[in-house]
Amino acid sequence: MQAAAHLFFEQGYAATSIADISELSARTSGAIYFHYAGKEQLARAVVEAHFAAWPALIARHENVGAPALERLVRLSYAVARAFRDDVFVRAGARLWAERRSINVEMPPPFLDWIATVEHLLDEARAEGTLAAGAEPVRDATTLVSAFFGLHTLSDALDERRLIEDRLTAFWQLMLPALQGVPAPAALLDRVREDTASLPR
Template sequence: MPRQLRAEQTRATIITAAADLFDRHGYERTSLSDIVEHAQVTKGALYFHFAAKEDLAHAIMELQSQASRQVTSEVDGRGCSSLEALIRITFALTRLNVEGPITRAGLRLATGGVEVRPPLRHPFTEWLELAIRKLRGAVKESDVHPDIDVHAVAHSLVCFFVGTRVGGRPLEPVGRLPRRTAEMWLLLIRGLVPVHRRPRFLTLATQLEREIGAV
């Protein structure tokens, strides 16, 4: 195997192992020795790629941010209405959380005392701007009541979305996340969407929850 490919695979193994430990035990309670043991690599291999635990945490947060932006881009490429796109993006992010530890760990690190270094942006800020943009579009498309406070709704949505993941982590299995995302949308749709437009979005939320559960 070429040396560069081996190095890339080793780096990916270290990141995945660290993400799993950060997600399960937190940043402070995870040592570099724990990561070396979990990844089954040498300390030399770890230090070749990461000079400190903080650098490893930042690499995970970068991957989480990249995954979020990719999901948003893919959904936007489908040409959905603004509200449908926002619903689909939140469920796509939920799927990422269910499928692997990197996005879960990235969010826990960003909300758990690890500094988010520029040019990386905090996921809460990125998601808040996304929600504001999509909700404004939904108002223009008449999928949301025109008199809503877009900023307040966007803030509440992101707090609900993030809080479910952060607060529910020690209480519920990760497989419960699709249900929580669906519950969030069933509440929001009934409060935001005109009655005659609700069935489409309520059906979409239920369908997307079911699709994640079937994976």
């Protein structure tokens, strides 16, 4: 599956064959077909691995002893690094984008992310740190849309090499609308100082 993820990310679904995966993985085609009925099922397995990466990552960041908005920002950087560095995450994202050419049902994206962001915004409201004009249900969808749009742009421009810089600019724009007492620079400084020890 590691070989398949690498090839699906680098070449796309249509340009990758079972023979290619066999060659890269040093496994016979027969061994691959023993585990997967075809290339479609292997692609789905990679997408499922992509989605399976998130619950544990979310849980680790939800358990960090920090205010909710800071946890949200910390989580966003961890997700950004996963999209930049993790082959299963990158391959899963590409395969999901190519889903109309793959004859297998794919898991739905984004809904869990929207729920997670809404939950953190609700926590921030309960803490008294959310801006009066912020609305968790409305703003969670907007934040997730903008966040993944940022990833699409960053992937197209430089294969996400500058994703953390772009994410910092994103939060410099968004945090003043979310924080009850706007202090985006202080929050971002705390997150950047702790980057080396953040859960991955």
